[in-house]
Amino acid sequence: MEEKSLSPQFLVLVTSLTTLALYFVNIWLTTCTHQEEKSHRTYVDDVKTAMMYLGVSFILSPVLVSLTETISTDTIYAMTTIMLLANLLCHDYTAASNRVPGALSLSGAIFASVCLASRLHTTWHAFATVTFSFQLFALWPVLRRRLQRYFSTGGQVAMTTVITAATFSAAASITAVGAVLYSLAFVFITFICPAWLIALYPYKNNIYGPWDEAEIKEEIHNR
Structure with a gap:
């Protein structure tokens, strides 16, 4: 406008x-x-x-x-x-x-x-x-x-695809650089970050053991 x-x-x-x-x-x-x-x-x-x-x-x-x-x-x-x-x-x-x-x-x-x-x-x-x-x-x-x-998962993917395409088209109509940056950010957040998390999951280390639970002791002083 x-x-x-x-x-x-x-x-x-x-x-x-x-x-x-x-x-x-x-x-x-x-x-x-x-x-x-x-x-x-x-x-x-x-x-x-x-x-x-x-x-x-x-x-x-x-x-x-x-x-x-x-x-x-x-x-x-x-x-x-x-x-x-x-x-x-x-x-x-x-x-x-x-x-x-x-x-x-x-x-x-x-x-x-x-x-x-x-x-x-x-x-x-x-x-x-x-x-x-x-x-x-x-x-x-x-x-x-x-x-x-x-909708099912397929419907959600279709809705996300339509919204992404509309956003990219709107950004491209104003500036090509902004549209490219948006595409890179979208790919990084949607695909690379989840793949990175899945790749790091085998290195997750859970520590199990007989931990001593803390006990709260109340001392009542009779005066």
């Missing part, structure tokens, strides 16, 4: 339609897996929440555009990098939880999107950036966990 190759209105339209479609997929998965929702939310409650979020975000978008005018661009990029790293390190990667990602992880991602939105041109740019980041970092992880529990 900063290079004006993507319209913010088009991004909001596409992401909104995609979110709506995935919302019905989420309902279908909940019905198929017979999961009980503790909150017992209705469709009306979800629509009210979505409308409230979109309304508040659009109203505050002019503030976001001028929020960091006195801060240098290099500082904004550094803060964005730190917040995205916090999102990666603090994210809940388990597949057993239905909750929205942890507060620190989600806050870091939203703060990073706000920093980037403050460097864009118009209110629509800021609104599109913040909305897309919320959909990506808050809503998508919940649906992804349900998809992981519903």
Whole structure:
């Protein structure tokens, strides 16, 4: 959007339609897996929440555009990098939880999107950036966990492949160096690190023995 190759209105339209479609997929998965929702939310409650979020975000978008005018661009990029790293390190990667990602992880991602939105041109740019980041970092992880529990291992591998290809294509459209670095990091973390761990497993040394258990002695002084 900063290079004006993507319209913010088009991004909001596409992401909104995609979110709506995935919302019905989420309902279908909940019905198929017979999961009980503790909150017992209705469709009306979800629509009210979505409308409230979109309304508040659009109203505050002019503030976001001028929020960091006195801060240098290099500082904004550094803060964005730190917040995205916090999102990666603090994210809940388990597949057993239905909750929205942890507060620190989600806050870091939203703060990073706000920093980037403050460097864009118009209110629509800021609104599109913040909305897309919320959909990506808050809503998508919940649906992804349900998809992981519903599909088999082959389905999970296919989903990971599609996400990786989409991420690589998005990075390559901006910078080829970034796409190559992403590919190298992905291969290292996904394949090399597990293979390294398996190779080191025979050197694991377990020590067994009749250990003396600690005993707590209480001394009672009668006065």
